Amino acid sequence: MAGYAMCKKTTKQRNDRPAQLNKHFSKTSLGLGFSLIELLFTMALLSILLSLAFPVYRHLIAQLRLFTLTERINMTIHYARSEAIRRQSLVTICKSKGGKSCSGRWKDGWIVFFAKNPSDLVDSTTLLRVYPALGRTDFLAWHGSRSDNYLQLRPDGSTYGQNGSFIICVGVLSKKVAWSVKVSQTGRLRVDKKNAKYSDCNY
Numbered sequence: 001m002a003g004y005a006m007c008k009k010t011t012k013q014r015n016d017r018p019a020q021l022n023k024h025f026s027k028t029s030l031g032l033g034f035s036l037i038e039l040l041f042t043m044a045l046l047s048i049l050l051s052l053a054f055p056v057y058r059h060l061i062a063q064l065r066l067f068t069l070t071e072r073i074n075m076t077i078h079y080a081r082s083e084a085i086r087r088q089s090l091v092t093i094c095k096s097k098g099g100k101s102c103s104g105r106w107k108d109g110w111i112v113f114f115a116k117n118p119s120d121l122v123d124s125t126t127l128l129r130v131y132p133a134l135g136r137t138d139f140l141a142w143h144g145s146r147s148d149n150y151l152q153l154r155p156d157g158s159t160y161g162q163n164g165s166f167i168i169c170v171g172v173l174s175k176k177v178a179w180s181v182k183v184s185q186t187g188r189l190r191v192d193k194k195n196a197k198y199s200d201c202n203y
Contacts, residue, residue: 139201
């Protein structure tokens, strides 16, 4: 009898274990869950944080794009200047739609070519580089003393009697910013981040 009672007690304890485990996990699950109020509060907090962070993010994106485009203009002018000195020839930077002639708008792209005379046209033998069009919300303009359509560099590295500014404009949603690359008659460059205006760009 004693052995039977002990066996019955052991069997009962084993049968009670699943119920105890279910009760334990049920309490744990309830403890780890979120109520509707907590979920709404979390969502509201996230929306506030995102609204505060978005202007900063938008500003950083605009600044990065401005820096990239400004470097592209700087590299274009440095390249044209070095080619003018190396070839001992006149080198022209002009806006180009299609990359074969001087045409279109600056945002459509631009080309670099060399020539013996300022009035010479570009052809396949004189074309040095082709630069692609800008993004949909990016703009570029050249405001020069002789022409807004081109910049020419002499064999000594100076401009062909020109000075002026490339205005680089970037739009990120409602954020619109502009920088300028100022070119002196000696061919020297200076980036101006304060005085450029978005309205100075050609749209």
